[in-house]
Amino acid sequence: MTRPEFPGISGKSLARGVYRVQGMHYIPRMNFHILTFGCQMNVGDSQWLSRALRSRGWQETTDEQADVIIINTCSVRDKPEQKVYSLLGRLASIVRETGAFVAVGGCVAQQIGAGFWNRFPFVRLVFGTDGVAGVPQALERLASTPRLRLSLLDFSEEYVERGQDFPDASVSPSAFVTIMQGCNNFCAYCIVPYVRGRQKSRTSASIISECESLIARGAREITLLGQNVNSYGQDAGGDGLSFTQLLRRVAVLPGLARLRFVTSHPKDIAPEVVAAFGELEQLCPCLHLPMQSGSDAVLARMGRKYDRARYLDIVRRLRQARPGMVLTTDIIVGFPGETEQDFRATMDVLEEVRFERSFSFKYSDRPGVAAERMAFKVPEEVKAERLASFQARQAELTAEDLRAQEGRRVSVLLEELSKRQDEGGLSWRGREPGGRVVDIPVIDGGPDLTGALATVRISLARKHSLLGEMEGTP
Ligand code: SAH
Ligand code: SF4
Ligand code: F3S
Numbered sequence: 001m002t003r004p005e006f007p008g009i010s011g012k013s014l015a016r017g018v019y020r021v022q023g024m025h026y027i028p029r030m031n032f033h034i035l036t037f038g039c040q041m042n043v044g045d046s047q048w049l050s051r052a053l054r055s056r057g058w059q060e061t062t063d064e065q066a067d068v069i070i071i072n073t074c075s076v077r078d079k080p081e082q083k084v085y086s087l088l089g090r091l092a093s094i095v096r097e098t099g100a101f102v103a104v105g106g107c108v109a110q111q112i113g114a115g116f117w118n119r120f121p122f123v124r125l126v127f128g129t130d131g132v133a134g135v136p137q138a139l140e141r142l143a144s145t146p147r148l149r150l151s152l153l154d155f156s157e158e159y160v161e162r163g164q165d166f167p168d169a170s171v172s173p174s175a176f177v178t179i180m181q182g183c184n185n186f187c188a189y190c191i192v193p194y195v196r197g198r199q200k201s202r203t204s205a206s207i208i209s210e211c212e213s214l215i216a217r218g219a220r221e222i223t224l225l226g227q228n229v230n231s232y233g234q235d236a237g238g239d240g241l242s243f244t245q246l247l248r249r250v251a252v253l254p255g256l257a258r259l260r261f262v263t264s265h266p267k268d269i270a271p272e273v274v275a276a277f278g279e280l281e282q283l284c285p286c287l288h289l290p291m292q293s294g295s296d297a298v299l300a301r302m303g304r305k306y307d308r309a310r311y312l313d314i315v316r317r318l319r320q321a322r323p324g325m326v327l328t329t330d331i332i333v334g335f336p337g338e339t340e341q342d343f344r345a346t347m348d349v350l351e352e353v354r355f356e357r358s359f360s361f362k363y364s365d366r367p368g369v370a371a372e373r374m375a376f377k378v379p380e381e382v383k384a385e386r387l388a389s390f391q392a393r394q395a396e397l398t399a400e401d402l403r404a405q406e407g408r409r410v411s412v413l414l415e416e417l418s419k420r421q422d423e424g425g426l427s428w429r430g431r432e433p434g435g436r437v438v439d440i441p442v443i444d445g446g447p448d449l450t451g452a453l454a455t456v457r458i459s460l461a462r463k464h465s466l467l468g469e470m471e472g473t474p
Contacts, residue, residue, distance in 0.1 A: 029057040030143055033066035037083065038074025040262055041196075042106050044176035044225050045132050046072045048162055052136045055166035063091070067100050068139055073108035075191055077364035084108050088120045095122045103139065105132065107195040111367075113153050127152040129181055129196055133162040155197040159237050164210050167217075173415050173451035174431075175219035177210050178202065179246065180226035180237070185265065187292075188303045188370040189332060189363060192227055199231065201238035204246055211250055220451050221258035221284075221413055222250065229261050230268035244272040251282040257453055258413065258433065262288050267305040269314055278321035285322045286356075286435045289314065290330035294349030295342035298335050301374070308349060315353050326434035327353060331360040333390060334383030336374035338363075343386050350393060356401045356434070360390050402461035405436065412438045412456045412468065414449045428470070430454070437465035449473055 032053055036046040049070065050060060063069055069091060074080040084104070091102060103125035104116055110128035117123060124142050127135055131152025138150045159181055182197040183190075211222055224246070226232060232243040241249070251259050259282045264273075266289055277283055289311075293299050296307045319325050331346060350358075362383040365372045410432040420427045420441060428440040428449065440456055456468035 029059075030067035030139075031059050031061040031065050032068050032070060032139075033061055033063045034070045034072065035063075035087070036072045037080050038072070038076065038106060040176060040223065041129075041178065041225050041227070042072045042074060044178050045106070045129065046070075047172070047176060049132065049135055051166045051169035051171070052163060053139070054169045056136060056140075063094060064098065066098070067143065068103060069095070069100055070103045070105065070135075073104060073106040075107040075111050075195055075366070077361060078366070079364065081108050081111075085119075088116075088123070092120070092122065101125075101142065103127065103135070103142075105129075105135065107191070110153060110195040111191070114151050117149060124149045125151070128155070130154065130156045130160050133160045157200070157236070159200040159202040161202070161206055164213050169217075171214050171217045171219050173219060173413055174221040174223070175214045176223050176225050177207060177214065178225045179207050179229060179232055180235075183227040184231075184235070185228060186303065186370070188301060188374070189335060189366070191366040191369055194368060196227065199228065199235045199237075201233050201235055203237070203239045204241040204249065205239065207246065208249060208253070211253055211256070215253060215255040218451050220256065220453065221260065222256060224250065224259070224261040226261075227263060228265045228268060230264050230270065230273060242270070242272075244270060244276055247273070247276055247280065247283065251280045256282060258282055258284050260284050260286070260435075264289055265304075266291070266311050266314055271317075274314070274317045274321050277318060277325065284433045284435065285324055286326035286328070286433070287318060288328045288330075291346075291349060291353075292330060292332050293335060293338070293342065294346035295338070296345075298338055298342050298345075301337060301371075302332075302335060303370070308345065312349070312352065324434070326356045326436070328357045328435070329353075329355050329359075331358055331390060332363050333360060333386040334363040334378035336363070336371055336378065337376040338378055338386075347390065347393065350390065350397070354397050354401075355394065356436075357398055358394050360387060360394065362387050399461070399463070402436065402464075402466060405432075405458045405466055406461055408458050409471065410438070410456055410458060410468070412440065412454050414440075414452050414454055414473075416450065417442075417445060417448075428454070432456075432466075438468045439465060440468045440470050442470070 034046045036042050073084045101124045102122050104123050105127040109126045116126055125138055134152050142148055180201045182199045183193045184199045186193050230243050233241055291311055292302055294308055412430040412432055414428045414430045417426055417428055426442050430438055432438055452473045454473045455471045457471055458466050458468045460467040
């Protein structure tokens with residue numbers, strides 16, 4: 001139904017809104033736009049929010065058509081945090097034009113909280129990760145109550161379950177399922193435990209029921225998410241299942257083709273998880289295993305609780321369990337006190353492991369973390385130099401790895417058909433089991449193959465991805 005004449009509701013933000021009736025109440029249905037920064041946990045939260053709002057009759061649109069713009073933020077380094085402020089600065093003129101309002105969620109929202117309201121009056125909702133479940137109702141209240149502002153910033157003791165009953169909202173063939181929130185590790189450089197709270201595992205029953213519902217609606221691949229998935233169940237939450245037991249349960253769900261998980265702390269990888277890579281055919285042969293540094297002295301100061309030898313031993317066992325295992329990592333250069341020799345040690349491990357890909361960052365001071373108070377901060381230009389040499393060598397290793405794929409026949413989960421940058425044709429995009437991105441040019445759209453597992457011959461390695469030719473779909 002279209003917007004009724006409804007006494008008591010006015011305001012520009014409702015101009016495009018339409019309404020559904022629930023009991024005696026008119027509930028607004030609006031246009032929304034979500035912008036997501038940060039890790040997969042934020043991506044997972046945004047995907048849930050999008051499904052929840054669409055199932056309420058809201059429509060996902062561009063920022064200029066939106067009645068509410070939702071920003072899911074990251075505060076892991078200074079740069080992403082600053083991005084949020086400059087984005088809000090830019091949005092000021094759009095919302096002045098359109099009358100929309102803004103909701104800020106995620107880790108910067110948790111950190112700054114209601115402080116946003118003073119600087120950016122058009123921000124009418126701030127929500128932390130434990131508040132995501134309440135966002136759809138909060139947005140509906142805000143839409144029908146001009147001038148109201150709300151915050152959902154409390155941490156809860158337990159994992160806050162979110163509604164999953166969205167029969168009409170489509171899902172991507174590759175879906176995320178959160179299995180835990182928060183982190184207890186307090187690595188010296190990291191703000192995550194402060195902005196995501198303590199570790200809280202979800203019950204296996206709700207994880208499995210969400211996986212089943214996603215598979216029923218078209219997901220073929222599931223990535224289990226958490227800041228430290230290997231310590232799943234080792235807190236007051238969960239229901240007694242270990243991470244490996246959970247993996248085994250999810251892997252055999254009918255209709256699931258592929259299983260992945262992220263992120264793993266090396267100190268918590270159990271021998272059973274390594275063994276699972278050799279036994280579970282659905283478990284993809286790739287693991288993101290953040291190393292942070294190759295120097296034992298730096299690892300000790302970071303509070304990572306493993307050393308270089310232990311890290312390399314896990315790598316050796318993983319590759320033994322699953323030949324062809326793809327390993328990716330996170331690296332911080334220029335942690336306080338990092339010497340040239342420490343940095344060499346990181347370069348040595350890169351040479352030894354030959355990561356297929358990595359994410360590397362300059363150490364960035366975060367408010368309140370232990371490293372902020374450490375002496376011997378590394379000068380900016382030294383950090384920049386170290387980062388550039390790490391990234392240059394990684395780029396060579398990635399290029400070698402991609403070239404080695406040429407001529408191989410791989411299975412690709414087709415995720416989306418998109419316009420090609422080059423001659424403007426169309427191309428299917430997906431990933432092979434190791435997580436390498438594969439583009440498959442097609443003459444015309446043809447049948448909708450979203451979610452199909454295609455057999456693809458890799459024809460060419462590009463800088464960050466592969467080009468392939470479709471040989472068959474099941
Ligand atoms: N839970 C994950 C990491 C989450 S944060 C884990 O334990 O591996 C993602 C990455 O950001 C980290 O692995 C680290 O490499 C980087 N990072 C975190 N804090 C940082 C800081 N203060 N400066 C630079 N990089 C940082
Ligand atoms: Fe941060 Fe360490 Fe927790 Fe990862 S394990 S989120 S790096 S504190
Ligand atoms: Fe960023 Fe928060 Fe993830 S700080 S990396 S979005 S947990």
